[in-house]
Amino acid sequence: MTQPRTLLDKLWSAHEILKREDGTSLLWVDRHLVHEGSHHAFGKLAARGADVAAPDLTFAVVDHYAPTRQRERIADPQVSRMIDTLRNNAKQHRLQLFDLMDPGQGIVHVVGPEQGLTLPGLLINCGDSHTSTHGAFGALAFGIGATEVAHVLATQTIWQKKPKSMRITVDGSLGPGVSAKDIALNWIARLGTGGAQGCAIEYAGSAVRDLSMEGRMTLCNLSIEGGARLGMVAPDEVTFAYLKDRPYAPKGADWDAGLEDWANLPSDDGAEFDLEVTLHGDDIAPTVTWGTSPEQALPVTETIPDPATLDPGKADAARAALDYMDLPSGRALEGIAVDQVFLGSCTNGRIEDLRAAAAVLAGRRAKVPGMVSPGSAQVKAQAEQEGLDRIFTEAGLDWVASGCSMCVGMNGDLVAPGKRCASSTNRNFRGRQGPGARTHLMSPAMVAAAAVTGTITDVRPLLHGRAA
Amino acid sequence: MAGWRTHAGRAITLPHDNIDTDQLIPARFMSAPRSEGYGKFLLHDLRHDADGAEVPDFPLNRHDDATILVAGRNFGSGSSREAAVYALVDAGITTVIAPSFGDIFASNAVNNGLLPARLSERQVKQLMMHLGDQSGAARIDIDAKELRIGDHSFAFELDDGWQTKLINGWDDIDLTLAHRDQIHSFRDQRLKTSRWAWPTAQDQEPPGTRAQ
Ligand code: SF4
Numbered sequence: 001m002t003q004p005r006t007l008l009d010k011l012w013s014a015h016e017i018l019k020r021e022d023g024t025s026l027l028w029v030d031r032h033l034v035h036e037g038s039h040h041a042f043g044k045l046a047a048r049g050a051d052v053a054a055p056d057l058t059f060a061v062v063d064h065y066a067p068t069r070q071r072e073r074i075a076d077p078q079v080s081r082m083i084d085t086l087r088n089n090a091k092q093h094r095l096q097l098f099d100l101m102d103p104g105q106g107i108v109h110v111v112g113p114e115q116g117l118t119l120p121g122l123l124i125n126c127g128d129s130h131t132s133t134h135g136a137f138g139a140l141a142f143g144i145g146a147t148e149v150a151h152v153l154a155t156q157t158i159w160q161k162k163p164k165s166m167r168i169t170v171d172g173s174l175g176p177g178v179s180a181k182d183i184a185l186n187w188i189a190r191l192g193t194g195g196a197q198g199c200a201i202e203y204a205g206s207a208v209r210d211l212s213m214e215g216r217m218t219l220c221n222l223s224i225e226g227g228a229r230l231g232m233v234a235p236d237e238v239t240f241a242y243l244k245d246r247p248y249a250p251k252g253a254d255w256d257a258g259l260e261d262w263a264n265l266p267s268d269d270g271a272e273f274d275l276e277v278t279l280h281g282d283d284i285a286p287t288v289t290w291g292t293s294p295e296q297a298l299p300v301t302e303t304i305p306d307p308a309t310l311d312p313g314k315a316d317a318a319r320a321a322l323d324y325m326d327l328p329s330g331r332a333l334e335g336i337a338v339d340q341v342f343l344g345s346c347t348n349g350r351i352e353d354l355r356a357a358a359a360v361l362a363g364r365r366a367k368v369p370g371m372v373s374p375g376s377a378q379v380k381a382q383a384e385q386e387g388l389d390r391i392f393t394e395a396g397l398d399w400v401a402s403g404c405s406m407c408v409g410m411n412g413d414l415v416a417p418g419k420r421c422a423s424s425t426n427r428n429f430r431g432r433q434g435p436g437a438r439t440h441l442m443s444p445a446m447v448a449a450a451a452v453t454g455t456i457t458d459v460r461p462l463l464h465g466r467a468a
Numbered sequence: 469m470a471g472w473r474t475h476a477g478r479a480i481t482l483p484h485d486n487i488d489t490d491q492l493i494p495a496r497f498m499s500a501p502r503s504e505g506y507g508k509f510l511l512h513d514l515r516h517d518a519d520g521a522e523v524p525d526f527p528l529n530r531h532d533d534a535t536i537l538v539a540g541r542n543f544g545s546g547s548s549r550e551a552a553v554y555a556l557v558d559a560g561i562t563t564v565i566a567p568s569f570g571d572i573f574a575s576n577a578v579n580n581g582l583l584p585a586r587l588s589e590r591q592v593k594q595l596m597m598h599l600g601d602q603s604g605a606a607r608i609d610i611d612a613k614e615l616r617i618g619d620h621s622f623a624f625e626l627d628d629g630w631q632t633k634l635i636n637g638w639d640d641i642d643l644t645l646a647h648r649d650q651i652h653s654f655r656d657q658r659l660k661t662s663r664w665a666w667p668t669a670q671d672q673e674p675p676g677t678r679a680q
Contacts, residue, residue, distance in 0.1 A: 017654045018647060022629035026647060028654055030665050040502060040550060048641065056667065065499075082499050117667060129548040129572055145576035146550035147640075155644045157651055161629070193486060194542045194568050227545065229571050250664035258664030293486050313541075313589070317485050408495050417518060429490040429546060431513050 004268035007234050008165050008200045011140040011265070015123045017157060024159050027140075031117055032058045032152050033108045033126035034095070036065045036082040041127060041149035042089040052093040054156040059117060060090040060097040061108040064410050066403030068373050071100050076412055093153075104247075106376020106402045109133040109346035113217065114378055116246025120235035120262040125152050130346050130426065131230075132223045136216035137243070138235035138265050140200075143224065163229045164198055164274040167267075169205035172281035177460040179356065180215035181348060181424070181443035183207065184222035185287040187279060189297040196228035199275065202267065203233050207281030213242040214352035221347045222426055225294040234266035286459055288333055289428045289441040291321030296428075300446070300458045303332050324430055325438050326418075333456050336440075339419040341370035341397070341451045342433075343444055345407040348424035349375030353444040354383050357424075358391040360448035360462050367454030370397045370447075371413065373405040397451065409434050422450035469581045471637030472610070475562045477535030479606040479617060480527045481596045485540035487511075489573060492544065492552035506551060507558035528559075531603040536563045538595050544573025544584075553580045563608050565615065565624065567592050578630045581637060583608065585615065585624035595622070610634055 015027040032054075034041070045052070052058055065082045067074055074080040083100065090097035098104045098111055105111070109130055112118040120138035124131060127149040134141035144158065152158055170183055188195065201223050203216070211219065216233045223231030233239075240259060243249045250258045285299035296318065298305075306329040307318035322329060327336065343349070343357055354374060372392045374380040380402055383389055389399045406413040407425040409432075415421045417436030424447045425432075428439040440456060449459035497509040515526050522529050537556075543566040544552060553576045556564065563583040574584040585608070587595070598604070598620065606617040610631060615622045632638075644651075658665060 017650055020629070022627075022632070024629045026644065026651075028651070028658060031667075037498065037549070039499075043502070050641070078499050119665070121662070122665060127548055129546065143548040143572055145548050145553070145572055145579065147576065147579035151640050151644065154641050155651065156655070157644060159640060159644070161627070193545055197542075197568060198571060227542070227571070248667040251668055254664040254668075257662075261662065261664070293488075313485070316483075320484070410495050410498070427488075427490065427546065429488045431494055432490050435494070435513055436518060 004271040006165050006267040006271045006273065007138060007202055007232055007265055011121065011123070012162055014121065015140065024161050027123055027158050027160055029125050029152050029156050029158055030057060030122040031112070031124045032156070033112055033124070034058065034060045034149065035063050035108050035128065036086045038127050038146070038149055039082065039085050040146035041153060044147065044150035045153050048154070050154045052095065052153050055094045057156060058093070058095050058153065060086055060095045061111050062086060062098065062100050062105060063107045064404045064408065066100060066105070066401070067411050068400035068403055068405050068413055071401060079411055103377050103381070106378065107346045107349060107404055109217070109221065110350060110375035110379065113137065113213070114246070114376055116243055116249030119243065119249065119258065120239060120265055125158060129224045130221050132228070133217050133221040133346055135220040135223070135230050135232035136213060137239055138232060138262065140230065142230040163200040166196055166199040166201045166228070166275040166277070167273040168201055168203050169276070169278045170203065170207035170281050171205050171278060173207050173210060174281045174284060177286055177445055177463050178284055179443045179445065180211055180218040181222070182284050182287045183279065183281070184219055184225070185289065185294065185297040185441065186284050187277065188222065188226040188294050189287070191226060191277065193225060193293055193295045194227045196223065196226040199228050201228045201231045202273070203231060208233060209236070212352055213238060214350040217350065218347055222294070225426060235262045286443060286446050288446065288456055290325065290327060290333060291318060292324055292428055292430050293317065293321065294426070294428060294441060296321055297441070298333060300333050300456065304329050306330060334458060336456045337420070337454060338368055338422045338440070338450050338456065340368050340415065340421050341366070341447050342406045342421055342423045342425065343370070343447050344373035344375065344405050345425040346375060347426040348444045349373065349379065349402070351379050351382050353424065354379065354388050357444040357448035358388040359466055360445055360452065360459060361395045362391050364395055364452045366396045366451035368451060370451050371400055371406060372397050373400050374402045376402050395451065406433055408432065415439070422447050422456065469637045469639065471635045472581065473635055474610070475535065475608045477562060477606060478531065478533050478603040479536035479538055479599060480531045480534040480603045481599050482527055482537055482539040483596055486542045486545055487539055488546035489544055489549050489552040489570070490546055493549065493555045498549060498551045502554060505558050506554040507560065510555035510559040527601065530601070534603055535560055536565065536606050536608065537561055538592060538599065539564060539566045540592070541567040541589065543569050544577070545570035548572045548576070550576045550580070553577050553582055557582050565592065565595065578633055581634060583610065583626070583634055585626060587622055587624050591622055
């Protein structure tokens with residue numbers, strides 16, 4: 001009998017070209033996604049006079065610097081230069097480019113799955129840490145730095161040590177108003193931002209199986225915030241139904257062959273993981289961050305901790321975070337006034353996220369200003385078809401074009417110094433949304449609730465009598 | 469990238485956990501070409517106040533001769549931006565000592581000749597106590613995986629593959645291309661057994677012309 005193998009084992013061996021004596025493997029890369037930020041890597045390639053080894057497996061997306069308004073005339077010359085540089089590199093190396101006006105444009109981690117470029121069984125790299133998102137399909141997907149991007153461009157391979165395996169099982173089911181974002185913030189708060197360092201996480205259990213592809217992507221996306229290299233969910237019928245007939249997905253006999261191979265990917269019964277963690281879906285409440293690290297998160301019903309009562313190793317960080325966030329310890333999270341809201345990003349900018357927010361906002365007015373940036377042009381079109389855009393604009397929020405936008409502020413969409421933002425993004429680091437900006441991470445439904453009340457609010461009472 | 473084995477320099481402490489890549493280099497500086505030098509961006513928003521003036525007691529402002537940083541756990545967590553490493557390297561930093569590092573940061577560091585040396589939480593505390601807010605003469609030996617500072621010596625942890633790479637200053641691309649034949653036969657085999665892994669061609673337009 002052969003040893004039971006994990007999803008990670010199967011994906012790893014399917015891509016391993018060779019293994020060095022020091023234990024590092026050379027892996028074949030099936031998809032390589034690049035964006036404006038990849039300019040350093042293209043520069044390295046140019047310095048060697050090298051070509052892209054597999055242009056047919058390399059796809060370029062304009063997202064990090066994509067203006068969310070007035071795309072026809074880009075006001076900021078720096079933004080325009082970054083986008084032009086990507087255009088030139090894509091043209092020179094004959095790469096498919098999802099340019100600003102392309103109906104397929106969007107955030108790289110939204111576009112890949114939506115176009116069917118992301119499939120189970122693939123190895124996917126991108127010079128962006130949230131590449132872990134694609135693992136939701138049962139793919140080996142991880143972010144890399146510029147030197148490695150140049151390496152993948154030049155060789156279509158990557159050197160990598162096999163990570164440890166970790167399984168996070170979420171039993172039971174999630175209550176109304178509780179989403180994949182809450183599962184993620186929950187386990188990161190519990191294990192810490194280094195809790196999964198050096199690990200590949202496989203998410204399992206009934207509450208994970210019950211998630212849509214959108215929810216699974218949110219969960220895998222945030223793996224990196226707990227220190228993991230990548231996150232994965234084994235492919236199943238939900239995965240296949242999502243992918244069928246997507247533009248770049250296999251067709252006909254290739255699709256059938258894919259289905260057959262993908263069915264063998266899930267971890268075998270009895271496969272062993274280096275680390276196992278179990279959560280109970282029913283215990284998870286809508287969760288919000290109060291500090292400047294994703295691990296500084298609590299159920300919205302809680303109060304901000306007193307740093308003196310925390311693990312001494314975390315007390316100083318908590319004090320510094322509360323100082324930066326201008327919040328007192330002991331204060332209830334509910335009722336903290338926010339200045340604005342942001343809905344979007346590769347974490348929570350998909351159609352289901354917009355639907356969840358719209359379910360809260362329908363027929364209500366936002367008390368604070370805010371912006372909704374769909375994760376892709378397709379998500380935008382779909383939302384408009386469903387009339388979600390009107391719900392947002394009638395609530396008083398701005399409905400803008402897709403891109404990374406206020407998740408990272410590279411395109412100029414910033415939170416002003418000292419302002420507090422309820423945000424559906426992934427990082428509440430100091431200054432992430434702009435110098436001096438104060439970010440509270442939460443689910444899209446919770447962002448909508450914060451918009452309606454102008455404060456951090458438990459979304460659950462606002463959902464009474466509504467389809468969530 | 470040139471390799472190195474030993475370094476004698478000055479160590480200072482940055483006594484914080486979770487110094488993430490957004491702190492190491494705020495996103496707004498990342499469109500600059502590398503040739504401009506990234507050293508001035510290092511920890512920019514911690515080193516400067518809201519008006520752009522230097523914060524006088526920030527460790528890096530007090531000691532502009534520092535080449536070795538001693539920091540708290542999870543150094544370099546966050547984004548994959550290699551610019552965080554460029555900022556450190558261009559500011560003259562050769563080594564960061566911490567109990568743990570962000571995974572992508574650490575491999576980016578090694579790719580740029582920056583040593584991410586791991587010591588235990590306790591040893592890092594001890595070092596921080598020893599240095600206080602002063603800078604101290606220190607010596608790094610990559611072969612021996614050893615850090616000497618004053619009378620103390622510490623054995624740091626470093627992956628063997630990374631040790632070799634730092635010493636040789638290898639460019640991975642050249643190493644990899646030596647395996648070209650193996651890569652090609654792997655690809656051919658994969659194409660034969662897993663055709664589904666190649667993207668379906670979209671249209672007859674040549675690549676790169678889509679809606680530009
Ligand atoms: S939306 Fe934010 S996290 Fe996602 S790719 Fe863009 S900048 Fe990175």
